[in-house]
Amino acid sequence: MKQWEHALPILAESGADAMIVRDTANIRYLTGYTNDTGVLVLTKDGTASLLTDFRFLFQAKAEAKDCEILDVAGTTYQDLIAKILAEHGSVRAAFERDITTYGEYEAMRKACSQELIPVDNVLIELRKIKTADELTKLRRAEQIGDIAFSKILNDVKPGVTELKIAAKLTYYMCMEGASGNSFSPIVASGVNSSMPHAIPGGRRLQEGDLVTMDFGCIYEGYCSDMTRTVVLGHADEKQRNIYETVLRAQTAVLEQIHGGMTGREIDGIARAIINEAGYEGCFGHGLGHSVGLEIHEPPYANARSEEIVRAGSMMTVEPGIYVESFGGVRIEDLVLVTEDGCENLTGSPKELIEVPVG
Ligand SMILES: [Mn+2]
CATH class of the missing domain: 3.40.350.10 (Creatinase/prolidase N-terminal domain)
Structure with a gap:
């Protein structure tokens, strides 16, 4: 055919x-x-x-x-x-x-x-349903993101601008065979991390910052997408509480997601945990989207999506909590939804990383 x-x-x-x-x-x-x-x-x-x-x-x-x-x-x-x-x-x-x-x-x-x-x-x-050949490319694309994340931790230092972190993420991914970014990297430090899609700027990282990095590459036409949030120096109690809540919500989705759920059901797993922890209203975007030749593809996991997410679909799992004038945390993995669960394509660690200062 x-x-x-x-x-x-x-x-x-x-x-x-x-x-x-x-x-x-x-x-x-x-x-x-x-x-x-x-x-x-x-x-x-x-x-x-x-x-x-x-x-x-x-x-x-x-x-x-x-x-x-x-x-x-x-x-x-x-x-x-x-x-x-x-x-x-x-x-x-x-x-x-x-x-x-x-x-x-x-x-x-x-x-x-x-x-x-x-x-x-x-x-x-x-x-919507990825072929074996597409999955090979998507796995490699996400792996390139993991490599970039492991390298960027050495660059997260006081005085470095968000723009420089974004440029280095791009550089590391291209050096691994990516043809470019799948979207402009988001690097949001300090209070900027309260804005889910902050545009990186000249702000210099400082001790005590939350630093959210949301990025991905294109490998042989296929997009990757991942987010990690780290703290520069020691996390305070509030930062740690937000981080642990987001991680709990994300972990619950990764444990429960499987083919045949609606996008709303998948989203609801994370939303319930975040709301019950007292952060209602602080998770104002959807949980996830599919990825392929484009960075945002259907099906979507959000509060309005009644679409059935079938086994063989890709889905990002990216809950977040954003507190105005304070900061925010988002953790995002990219998974392949299967009949009885999921395969996580993202391998980067998720325990809270406190990057040593100097
Ligand atoms: Mn995403």
């Missing part, structure tokens, strides 16, 4: 007879083409055309499997799409509503006589 043929039942279900795929992760998944410029047109009668320009042409020819490669030179994407649709007798073509810009839609509307149907990212359904 050709890889992109997996998309045909979804195409049929959407009520269309063709699909215009713009999402680069979907294109990569369906064809193997790894660059970020191109449009894939699938038709119900079983054809795949990958449109790109000269800069990417040879790469597309080398990588994309079972596709006709078309060069947009001398025409436009929209005119070429219209031509393909007409050739295959399409009357209703689906396009990804969250990816396609309004300008692109207008241009397609002008060029194409077909009905254009906006659809959600329906193709991502194919990417």
Whole structure:
């Protein structure tokens, strides 16, 4: 079976007879083409055309499997799409509503006589259960994060800026074979750690700081994600209490998670522990998300998610407690959900690390 043929039942279900795929992760998944410029047109009668320009042409020819490669030179994407649709007798073509810009839609509307149907990212359904090959890459990606974490502990010192820690995390991961960050590293020290997604800045680490580091890399296209929070010097009682509560919540999820639970049930395990410990309102984000070609993928584990998380899905487990004007703690592992539990891809230690000062 050709890889992109997996998309045909979804195409049929959407009520269309063709699909215009713009999402680069979907294109990569369906064809193997790894660059970020191109449009894939699938038709119900079983054809795949990958449109790109000269800069990417040879790469597309080398990588994309079972596709006709078309060069947009001398025409436009929209005119070429219209031509393909007409050739295959399409009357209703689906396009990804969250990816396609309004300008692109207008241009397609002008060029194409077909009905254009906006659809959600329906193709991502194919990417939820990871293949053995994807798991090999995800395991290595997460392992690279572990290596970076073990190295960065030597850099966590008074006077070092958050930005420098972020740069070094990136450097360590790339030196291990990563092609880059899966997202800009979060390094949040002291009171900044109360902001779950603080942007690293010029603040210099000082004794007594909580230091939260949330980072990940891309390895052969696949993303990793992990978070550790350490204390520079000795933790005080409040820091220790917050840390132990987050760790207890995370451990409980790792012990209880298994395929077949809803995202809300998984999230609820951690939330109940944090709330009962007196930190209600301090865990204002969801527990986790899946990871793959993209850093945030469905299924999600949060208080609203009724989706069943099936065995074979990836899930981050990242509870946190954030106290305004004080600081926060988050601990995040990446797991593969299995029938009766999970496989934890993250190997870094989780007991509270008090980094010696000088
Ligand atoms: Mn995450």
